[in-house]
Amino acid sequence: SQQGEEDPQALSIQEGENATMNCSYKTSINNLQWYRQNSGRGLVHLILIRSNEREKHSGRLRVTLDTSKKSSSLLITASRAADTASYFCATDTGRRALTFGSGTRLQVQP
Amino acid sequence: EAGVAQSPRYKIIEKRQSVAFWCNPISGHATLYWYQQILGQGPKLLIQFQNNGVVDDSQLPKDRFSAERLKGVDSTLKIQPAKLEDSAVYLCASSSRQGVTEAFFGQGTRLTVV
Numbered sequence: 001s002q003q004g005e006e007d008p009q010a011l012s013i014q015e016g017e018n019a020t021m022n023c024s025y026k027t028s029i030n031n032l033q034w035y036r037q038n039s040g041r042g043l044v045h046l047i048l049i050r051s052n053e054r055e056k057h058s059g060r061l062r063v064t065l066d067t068s069k070k071s072s073s074l075l076i077t078a079s080r081a082a083d084t085a086s087y088f089c090a091t092d093t094g095r096r097a098l099t100f101g102s103g104t105r106l107q108v109q110p
Numbered sequence: 111e112a113g114v115a116q117s118p119r120y121k122i123i124e125k126r127q128s129v130a131f132w133c134n135p136i137s138g139h140a141t142l143y144w145y146q147q148i149l150g151q152g153p154k155l156l157i158q159f160q161n162n163g164v165v166d167d168s169q170l171p172k173d174r175f176s177a178e179r180l181k182g183v184d185s186t187l188k189i190q191p192a193k194l195e196d197s198a199v200y201l202c203a204s205s206s207r208q209g210v211t212e213a214f215f216g217q218g219t220r221l222t223v224v
Binding site for chain 2: 033035040041042043044045048088090096097098099100101102103
């Protein structure tokens with residue numbers, strides 16, 4: 001079963017704009033991770049945020065986590081055409097392998 | 111460091127045939143996962159190994175799917191007999207230990223069952 005659900009399912013923006021995607025999950029977690037998947041490729045780890053953290057930055061990425069609402073958001077600032085990909089959140093409960101959401105398909109128009 | 115290697119990249123078979131996928135994880139990674147990703151969906155765990163032991167195979171359709179990890183390194187996933195709904199990308203991933211660390215994915219094997 002899917003633990004996380006991303007919103008929106010698809011997002012189209014212009015180069016230079018910011019992209020925000022959200023993830024909701026159902027059970028308590030140890031950490032939440034975001035992955036990127038380019039078309040026809042495997043997933044690449046972007047960032048991990050632990051359950052006791054509220055915000056984390058990595059380059060143009062900003063992730064927030066609200067454990068009371070069981071939700072997370074990923075913000076990509078100053079987007080580039082190369083950011084076009086599907087983005088997945090994955091939850092780590094410490095009891096089983098990562099459980100992935102259904103993903104947000106991001107299209108960045110040059 | 112070399113990444114997770116998978117082969118083949120693509121496979122087309124007829125329904126009721128059998129197929130096998132191979133995965134070589136990152137050297138030293140004790141945990142290995144097989145995920146199934148149907149088009150437009152997120153990856154779904156099929157089986158997780160810790161060294162050569164199975165940790166979780168609760169979502170593996172055991173009547174047709176089997177997997178093994180000999181000597182705690184390489185792994186193979188087999189489907190016999192294949193059904194049309196098995197058409198998907200099969201992703202192998204590894205991590206250095208179960209739990210917190212990130213998972214490293216291979217490029218996947220795209221299976222089409224006709």
